[in-house]
Amino acid sequence: MTARLLFRAALGALLLGPALSVTPALPPVLPQPLEEILPIAPPSAAPSVPRPVTPTAPAAAVTPSDPLFAGQWNLQLIRMPQAWALERSAPVTVAVLDTGFVPSAELGARAVNGYDFVSSVQRAGDGTGRDADASGVGAFAYHAEIIANLIGAAHDGRGMAGINPQAKIVHVRVADTEGTIAVPDLVDGLKWAAGIPVAGAPVNPNPAKLLNLSLYADFIPLTGCDARVQAAVDAVTAKGALVIAGAANDGKDAAGYSPAGCRNVLTVTSVTEAGQRPAYANWGRSVALAAPGGDAARGIPSLSISGPGGQRSPNGTSFAAPHVTGVASLLLGARPRLSPALLRVYLTGSATPFPGRRCDPQPDRTCGSGTLNAEAALKRALASTLGRL
Numbered sequence: 001m002t003a004r005l006l007f008r009a010a011l012g013a014l015l016l017g018p019a020l021s022v023t024p025a026l027p028p029v030l031p032q033p034l035e036e037i038l039p040i041a042p043p044s045a046a047p048s049v050p051r052p053v054t055p056t057a058p059a060a061a062v063t064p065s066d067p068l069f070a071g072q073w074n075l076q077l078i079r080m081p082q083a084w085a086l087e088r089s090a091p092v093t094v095a096v097l098d099t100g101f102v103p104s105a106e107l108g109a110r111a112v113n114g115y116d117f118v119s120s121v122q123r124a125g126d127g128t129g130r131d132a133d134a135s136g137v138g139a140f141a142y143h144a145e146i147i148a149n150l151i152g153a154a155h156d157g158r159g160m161a162g163i164n165p166q167a168k169i170v171h172v173r174v175a176d177t178e179g180t181i182a183v184p185d186l187v188d189g190l191k192w193a194a195g196i197p198v199a200g201a202p203v204n205p206n207p208a209k210l211l212n213l214s215l216y217a218d219f220i221p222l223t224g225c226d227a228r229v230q231a232a233v234d235a236v237t238a239k240g241a242l243v244i245a246g247a248a249n250d251g252k253d254a255a256g257y258s259p260a261g262c263r264n265v266l267t268v269t270s271v272t273e274a275g276q277r278p279a280y281a282n283w284g285r286s287v288a289l290a291a292p293g294g295d296a297a298r299g300i301p302s303l304s305i306s307g308p309g310g311q312r313s314p315n316g317t318s319f320a321a322p323h324v325t326g327v328a329s330l331l332l333g334a335r336p337r338l339s340p341a342l343l344r345v346y347l348t349g350s351a352t353p354f355p356g357r358r359c360d361p362q363p364d365r366t367c368g369s370g371t372l373n374a375e376a377a378l379k380r381a382l383a384s385t386l387g388r389l
């Protein structure tokens, strides 16, 4: 069976190769024009005095000292250094529904071992069905580890830099040792993550308003959103949580997939550094936004305790979605009462347009409103009075 987590299939392509060390330096990022249109000065009877034209100051930027940061092209692409220079936010809890908990030096106590929702004893690999130990099991356990690190790795001068170094991660295990996900496990994991009671499990003491789903449900036809998954998504949305999902990696219309094709899901596909859709990345009207997912030539650099040298550079929509989740957590930290609908507006409405307005030469292969722009999204949230406590 093919793994349904959204990494590219070949494990060999995930290994951190020479691509990192030969990464050319990025060109300087040019400051973008301010979003706000300044009010036009009222006409004055006095003769206008010529004033010197002052150039727009370049945006402030924060450069973490973590050694991997120089190779984290993905963070430059979404303007994280500029976003980090904006108002710092309060800690936010994010749920990662995936392969489960792996201890991370980048996260420490900010990573919580949540709950194991894999019900099949045969597929779980831990000798039990559902239980309170969400530890990842098997060769794919690094999948959730990398997603968590991308969202929340510390800015501590070691390893990599995360998008929100204050984020708290709750690991909810829904994927088995092969990376496959049963619909009932996904449904209950979704509800539990958002703090909705689930029979047989204790109430989640760390309910999340952001749920990262770098996966799609197995054992169902890929013909549209599964009604059970839709009902769970609607329930957590009503609870105030935003579901952020990867679009999947089959180079097809994402509308056939669950949760990517479901309503109320912020579906994210991959782009390369050039802002183009890699061939593997799903596309279409159900995709809201694009984020760096890389390709085989240039993946997403990350720490991973099981990777060679403690690193991996995987590619896939699995690693695009957590960029959006991490940035969404910065917005929620600044404006804790933002609704899922407003988060979606700020994240999609501030995206950087694709070159030539297209992520793909074929017009039906759309990638949403553009590429995630952390700086612009956070500025939108900060400029609004909505969502304040």
Ligand SMILES: [Ca+2]
Binding pocket: 116, 118, 124, 126, 127, 128, 129, 130, 131
């Ligand atoms: Ca178990």
Ligand SMILES: [Ca+2]
Binding pocket: 066, 106, 153, 154, 155, 156, 157, 158, 159, 160, 161, 162
């Ligand atoms: Ca670090």
